[in-house]
Amino acid sequence: MSMRFPYRHKRVARPALALGGALVRPYPVIDVSVIGPLKTWLVEGKLDTGADDTVFSAQLAGWIGLDLTNAPRGEFRSASGGVIAVRYAQVTMRVARGAERREWSALVRFTAAPLNQALLGFAGFLQFFTATFHGDLEEVELTINRRYPGT
Amino acid sequence: MSNNGEAPDPTTAELDAFRERRQNIPPEELLPYAGKHVAWSVDGARVVACGEDMDEVANKVIAAGIAPNRVVFGFIEDPAVSYL
Numbered sequence: 333m334s335m336r337f338p339y340r341h342k343r344v345a346r347p348a349l350a351l352g353g354a355l356v357r358p359y360p361v362i363d364v365s366v367i368g369p370l371k372t373w374l375v376e377g378k379l380d381t382g383a384d385d386t387v388f389s390a391q392l393a394g395w396i397g398l399d400l401t402n403a404p405r406g407e408f409r410s411a412s413g414g415v416i417a418v419r420y421a422q423v424t425m426r427v428a429r430g431a432e433r434r435e436w437s438a439l440v441r442f443t444a445a446p447l448n449q450a451l452l453g454f455a456g457f458l459q460f461f462t463a464t465f466h467g468d469l470e471e472v473e474l475t476i477n478r479r480y481p482g483t
Numbered sequence: 484m485s486n487n488g489e490a491p492d493p494t495t496a497e498l499d500a501f502r503e504r505r506q507n508i509p510p511e512e513l514l515p516y517a518g519k520h521v522a523w524s525v526d527g528a529r530v531v532a533c534g535e536d537m538d539e540v541a542n543k544v545i546a547a548g549i550a551p552n553r554v555v556f557g558f559i560e561d562p563a564v565s566y567l
Contacts (some may be wrong), residue, residue, distance in 0.1 A: 342560040343510035356510050363555050375558035391537040428495040450557040
């Protein structure tokens, strides 16, 4: 079984020359439930094969009941070169589509730095799936792989 | 309401319906929210709150009497910004 998610679309101010003058750009953004000790919230996140880890806003941590005060610290370098401080914490994530529902625990990063969208990177997310990006259909297909630890 | 008195988390069927409606929203309708964090209603795939960050949006959702677990938090990309 697999789960297929349509890309989300963003209007662009100027025609995207590299896309033949298209006025919208597609993005592999999906919704994922993030389950903490107290609450479960749904957030949109971008599937990012270039991201080492999965990263959420530190604000989300507070709302779902995660206390990051004594959480392990780390840092990462953004695509623009800036160094961003993070905290690591364990969460459960859930993705569901049609008859399929996948839920697993993972150590993810939380950052207090401005983060427009959660990054669903390799560690914690993509490592557990075979992800096929159907550029022609503007869909992404997720199939659990042998590393998938959840239910 | 669920047994603990809170609104139940959206079902898979609700999420599938949400994605369908979300997908059909013309991008130009989202221009007023460009560059903003938003909360989407699960039932109607409409923006119920927006703000500069998740905290602001979440507080607006709660103030509006909407259960935060019944919305999808997201971000509307700015049309004038392209990303590497």
